[in-house]
Amino acid sequence: MRLRVLVEYHPELEGEHEPYVARLLDYPELQGYGFTPEEALQDALAFLEEHLGRPLKVIREEVQVDVA
Numbered sequence: 527m528r529l530r531v532l533v534e535y536h537p538e539l540e541g542e543h544e545p546y547v548a549r550l551l552d553y554p555e556l557q558g559y560g561f562t563p564e565e566a567l568q569d570a571l572a573f574l575e576e577h578l579g580r581p582l583k584v585i586r587e588e589v590q591v592d593v594a
Contacts (some may be wrong), residue, residue: 527582531570533563550574 530551539545544559548566556577558569575582 529574531567533566535563553577 531548532551533546533548536545536547539547544561544566546560546563546566548558548560548563548570550556550570550573553574556570556573558566558571558573560566560569571582571584
């Protein structure tokens with residue numbers, strides 16, 4: 527299974543909440559939060575495991591970075 531994930535930083539959440547949000551683009555109802563991008567991704571994957579009812583194993587990570 528190949529997943530597309532978008533991790534965004536939301537500075538308005540800094541301090542009170544976890545500012546990184548990982549959205550699983552193939553499962554728009556699932557997203558994870560964290561204090562780092564990695565935490566947000568792990569949180570989102572945990573929700574996907576729960577949704578699918580089975581454990582997942584990350585085989586390969588590819589990263590694309592867009593900057594403005």
